[in-house]
Amino acid sequence: MTPEQLSTAIVHALTTLVGRGAVTLPDGVPAQVVVERPKVREHGDYATNLALQLAKRAGVPPRDLAGLLAEELRSADGIAEVEVAGPGFLNVRVSSGAQGAVAAQVLALGSAYGSSDLFAGERIDLEFVSANPTGPIHIGGTRWAAVGDALGRIFSFTGAEVTREYYFNDHGAQIDRFARSLLASAQGKPAPEDGYGGQYIVDIADAVLDRRPDVLDLPEEEAQEVFRAEGVEAMFTEIKKTLHDFGVDFDVYFHENHLHETGAVQRAIDRLTELGNTYEQDGALWLRTEQFGDDKDRVIVRSNGQPAYLSGDLAYYLDKRERGFDRCLIMLGADHHGYVGRMMAMCAAFGDVPGTNLEILIGQLVNLLSDGAPLRMSKRAGTVITLDDLVDAIGRDAARYALARYTSDSEIDIDLDLWARATSDNPVYYVQYAHARVSSILRNAADLGLLLPVAPHGPVDPDETGFDPSLLSHEKEGELLRALAEFPRVVTSAAQLREPHRVARYLEEVAASYHRFYDNCRVLPMGDEEAGDLHRARLVLVAATRQVIANGLDLLGVSAPERM
RNA sequence: GCCCCCGUAGCUCAGGGGAUAGAGCGCCGCCCUCCGGAGGCGGAAGCGUAGGUUCGAAUCCUACCGGGGGUACCA
Known part of the structure; x- marks a missing residue:
């Protein structure tokens, strides 16, 4: 006998009592009864607080109601013993045959x-990792790779149709910084102040030089463009491989650039304008997010005519909805939690229901410990711990398990020495x-x-x-x-x-x-x-x-x- | 200032209102004549503080105190 079957038996017993007129429930019989496993052995195999919950509505003292239920339940198949305990708990022992x-x-x-x-008929879109193509997947992205993929498996197991998506931010200023960093490396110069450092920059720059030996002879701007295009492509290939080796394969790798090139961004903005949710001020176009719960309104087209980052997300969200996803889940690191308010407001501005059509999960930071001391990381110095580093240190199974074993709501410490141990x-x-x-x-x-x-x-x-x-x-x-x-x-x-x-x-x-x-x-x-x-x-x-x-x-x- | 997350055993963490708050590590003491001892058994040790809701609060609400993160016409 499973808890579900016991729950059904209890509902049945209650239904019988109501049918006989022994108990009157104005709101009817609940469809589901929670059956719990008591911590204390003496409280039986399973217990339910049903009588405590229904006593007031039924107008019967809890222990009396529990007594009636116990009597009825005793005759059910597979039940060995039922007793009333404490304020009105029902403690049940299941026969060994049924168990x-x-x-x-x-x-x-x-x-x-x-x-x-449970989720049969639901199409769920899971967006996670989405690490910038300016470097390898860092530890925060790795946490979501493990947890997001597990969540996808769990949703599939509960009947949902799941699509895993990776949003590829291949548009905007950070990509320029990436390209400049590659160029600097190829020229033998140090990484720019706002750029990226590390061995991977050197490796990619060298790879680009191999393919395009002439690149340094080009004018600075053209050279940078070559490094941008080739570098992003190389990074993208590496990220995909890393994830695949980690056991995480995305159904869709979505390029932000695509949204800008196809006019999807403009269409999303037009839609919001038609809905009356935008206005112009100081030469910029603003989205009225404040009236949908955000702290303040947000710029979606800057005064220089360039779309703000948020505009890509507007278009991306709209695209997902148009592809038929009723539930869009986005998993972000804690450093992006400030983004939740405007995203939810954006969802509402489209006329959707925040929390239902759009759900954002925030994963707190991961600290890595080695020899009992936290590993210091710096993006610029390139001393970032990547997904590959973690797998090298403790193995794929340990890495996935270690990251998936804790609630994403709290910051965690991963002791590399512990997780590498075979004990x-x-x-x-x-x-x-x-x-x-x-x-x-x-x-x-x-x-x-x-x-x-x-x-x-x-x-x-x-x-x-x-x-x-x-x-x-x-x-x-x-x-x-x-x-x-x-x-x-x-x-x-x-x-x-x-x-x-x-x-x-x-x-x-x-x-x-x-x-x-x-x-x-x-x-x-x-x-x-x-x-x-x-x-x-x-x-x-x-x-x-x-x-x-x-x-x-x-x-x-x-x-x-x-x-x- | 405002917003989000977290304060549970010496340490790392579970506990989606229920009856005596759990696990691993660490500490103390035990258990191999046959199935994998990478295991099991026993012991000491804890809900940040103060209110509130409830028959019942680690769990829900409020305030405060501690720790982390975030607060751009950057992406």
Whole structure:
């Protein structure tokens, strides 16, 4: 019995009571009841506060209502025990047969276990990383590469149609600075005061010189243009490769330049003007963002006739909406949070609903520690830690896991020494080790000729398979089963809250629960012992655990090794 | 000044109103005659402060205190 099934049973019990007239609910019976796993063992396998919540509306004291529900629920299938506790909690114990059946359900669903149709029919656009093509992907972009991709996987798993987009800012002043930096490097001069430094600048400049040996003979302006075009192209290629190696592939790489060249920017501005949301002042064109909640109005066309940066975002947003995305999510670093107000106002100015059609997630900064001390970074000096550096230091799995394991709302410290270690202090190893350990048992079982009593894929008929779920009655088996049963809820809450870290934390809990089970319950026959039903039942539980860990790691884009 | 994020165990962090606040590391003490000890068991140790809402607050609201970030006709 899963929490969802228990929830359904409780709703059913309540419905029966209402139907009998034993309880009167003016607002009707709730469709969903929250079932939680109590922290204290004595409070049962599952508990619900339903009676506490409905008491006032029903005009019945909470404990009386709980009593009625308990009586009704006791006769439901798979319920072993129901008791009223405290102010009106309902503590439920599930029969071991019903609980053990969860393992078979997991295997029946296989890699689909945990998936849902929560977001079925929704087209969601995820924009993340979008690092400027003036340098490699830095650590902030890397955080979103890991978290954004995981979020994309989670949305897909919950039924959404996901498009990953990378917005490529190949237009404007920063690109000029980039080009000047390349030119300076090629001329053997130091990086300009407002420019970019670092080995990658030298490498790209050299590469451009290889392709265009004549470039330094050109007039300064033409040379800079060559460095701009070639340099951006080279940077773009490198960024794509880096991301691909990281396991992140975007469906759309959107070029800002495209918006300017096709007149999309002008169309967006015209649209806002038609809606009466722009005005001219001091020779510039302003967007009335203040009336949509921003701190003040914003310039979208400067007095020199050049479009302001925001105008590209207007056009880009409009473009996404015209491509049919009802939900556009943008993930930004904390240094851009000041941008949220105007973006939301812009969304509203188009007549859309901020927070629904446009959602902006802000990821706080990441600090990297080595030998217990923070790494100092400087863009100009080129001592920036890049995505590639991080992967070199701790590996791809550790990098993705380390970044996806924490809520994006808070600043985090990543201790490179810790995450590079192949020991249990390292959470990703802890989880992967559990998977390897599980896989090992399954291999040994196969060597013993012990086949799983259930089909690895497809529906399971307990009568035919010989799997007796009621044999999984050990306390540690129950804990593990209940942990496995949580997975679908963890996935849906991760999707709804846009918080992939919940999946990682959950996997750590499953791994811990598995280790405790393993320590207490012998799975395979010992010595010459003959395999019995209990061995087979436990093997099903082990296989189910493997499946859940594999499914969860996949959502994070982290590998699930069978050996390590 | 204003805006956003964060203050939970010595450290790094979980805890989307619920009954005795968790995990890892570190510290103290234990557990390998067979499935991977990269594991498990026990112990000491904590919600920044003050109010408020609620039957019930680490969680929601307000103020304050600390830390980080942001506040351009730059991109």
